[in-house]
Amino acid sequence: MPNPTAAMLVIGDEILSGRTRDANMHHLAGQLTEHGIDLKEVRVVSDDADAIVAAVKALSAAFDTVFTSGGIGPTHDDITADCIAAAFDDHIDVRADARALLQAHYDRNGQELNEARLRMARIPDTATLIENPVSIAPGFTVQNVHVMAGVPRVFEAMVASVLPTLTGGAPLLSETLRIDRGEGDIAGPLGVLATDFDDLSIGSYPFQKDGKYGANIVIRGQDAARIDAAMTRLKAEFSA
Amino acid sequence: MPNPTAAMLVIGDEILSGRTRDANMHHLAGQLTEHGIDLKEVRVVSDDADAIVAAVKALSAAFDTVFTSGGIGPTHDDITADCIAAAFDDHIDVRADARALLQAHYDRNGQELNEARLRMARIPDTATLIENPVSIAPGFTVQNVHVMAGVPRVFEAMVASVLPTLTGGAPLLSETLRIDRGEGDIAGPLGVLATDFDDLSIGSYPFQKDGKYGANIVIRGQDAARIDAAMTRLKAEFSA
Numbered sequence: 001m002p003n004p005t006a007a008m009l010v011i012g013d014e015i016l017s018g019r020t021r022d023a024n025m026h027h028l029a030g031q032l033t034e035h036g037i038d039l040k041e042v043r044v045v046s047d048d049a050d051a052i053v054a055a056v057k058a059l060s061a062a063f064d065t066v067f068t069s070g071g072i073g074p075t076h077d078d079i080t081a082d083c084i085a086a087a088f089d090d091h092i093d094v095r096a097d098a099r100a101l102l103q104a105h106y107d108r109n110g111q112e113l114n115e116a117r118l119r120m121a122r123i124p125d126t127a128t129l130i131e132n133p134v135s136i137a138p139g140f141t142v143q144n145v146h147v148m149a150g151v152p153r154v155f156e157a158m159v160a161s162v163l164p165t166l167t168g169g170a171p172l173l174s175e176t177l178r179i180d181r182g183e184g185d186i187a188g189p190l191g192v193l194a195t196d197f198d199d200l201s202i203g204s205y206p207f208q209k210d211g212k213y214g215a216n217i218v219i220r221g222q223d224a225a226r227i228d229a230a231m232t233r234l235k236a237e238f239s240a
Numbered sequence: 241m242p243n244p245t246a247a248m249l250v251i252g253d254e255i256l257s258g259r260t261r262d263a264n265m266h267h268l269a270g271q272l273t274e275h276g277i278d279l280k281e282v283r284v285v286s287d288d289a290d291a292i293v294a295a296v297k298a299l300s301a302a303f304d305t306v307f308t309s310g311g312i313g314p315t316h317d318d319i320t321a322d323c324i325a326a327a328f329d330d331h332i333d334v335r336a337d338a339r340a341l342l343q344a345h346y347d348r349n350g351q352e353l354n355e356a357r358l359r360m361a362r363i364p365d366t367a368t369l370i371e372n373p374v375s376i377a378p379g380f381t382v383q384n385v386h387v388m389a390g391v392p393r394v395f396e397a398m399v400a401s402v403l404p405t406l407t408g409g410a411p412l413l414s415e416t417l418r419i420d421r422g423e424g425d426i427a428g429p430l431g432v433l434a435t436d437f438d439d440l441s442i443g444s445y446p447f448q449k450d451g452k453y454g455a456n457i458v459i460r461g462q463d464a465a466r467i468d469a470a471m472t473r474l475k476a477e478f479s480a
Contacts, residue, residue, distance in 0.1 A: 018270030030258030116427030187356030
């Protein structure tokens, strides 16, 4: 049975302007691979309601699960929650359960739950909350879309809250062989190997270091014995 | 006049599996911002022909310029050039001009231009070549899509070859103020500021460091005097 599929939607002008380098994509990709869920597509869009709504609809329809990152804070440019509600024709307002979490948190810290912070309790009617052990303001899930914060520590905590609730497939296994020869020298035999082991994914990732060419050959699949067999042939072919 | 828009398509299983952290997106984003071109969307898709063709068509239709990264090397998993041809109903084969570049390069290095390396001379009929001073094998442009290598050094060299040929708008200017208070404390006045300066983009990027909350407020626009005016008010509001 093929693994479940996933997509990620990163929301944020700060990535697209080059100001910030995204870290959440790399974290989620690694976690999903371990969990046996195939991340098939990532989109990064700006803080623009039409762009967010269109991307949520497209990804939610095309993949089993969608993760979003960013835009659920208290400031005027945090519009993700309202966009998710719009994408699913859901009603959205401050919800009692989320408000109670925030009230208790700010009471503990002697801070005021002001109008801005209350924006973080705006949750679509049909959503279930995602726990946020770092800064309390929750993420939420509507249908197959998990809506999470953009701050990496909070994003990672929310991924840890959501992942155990998802059914994964067989974890993707991989073995890597570094070959210190240019891809052009190895591509022919490598293509034959890929055809002979077409149940595996064999990728070639070239690099250039100190003026020399090389490639990391990564063999991925779910059957460790098959990966071993392919790796044995790869080594025999190229370790001469 | 609004700036020209751009999108980027990153092609590569290695990003989606979490094996490699993408670097090209961040580089391109910074370069385009300096050049006055607004990067509006990035998509990352796997080495899958249907996914690549669909993404190229969608992004090419929606934005002024598209940049792709990855999948134009000599190995069996390098399928980008053929996908670009398919997306534009263009014919593709080994082309004499690209072949001549490669032949001269490998002759100089005393290497053979074998069948695998010749794959890198497969260029759609209507394409113009993009110079690659690092490793010679060219990128290419079809209509509004610039097709470039995934290896960061080569990608960056190709971006440098292409950018001067594109008409940019006014460079996006920005000023940043770090405020060591939680977003919830500053969101109210910040929202009023954003409304009063609705010709600018005012973003709030929260962080958490040593257990304390803060936010970088970034004011972006094309008019330096307006940015200064907004920054002056921001400082007056929050430096008390």
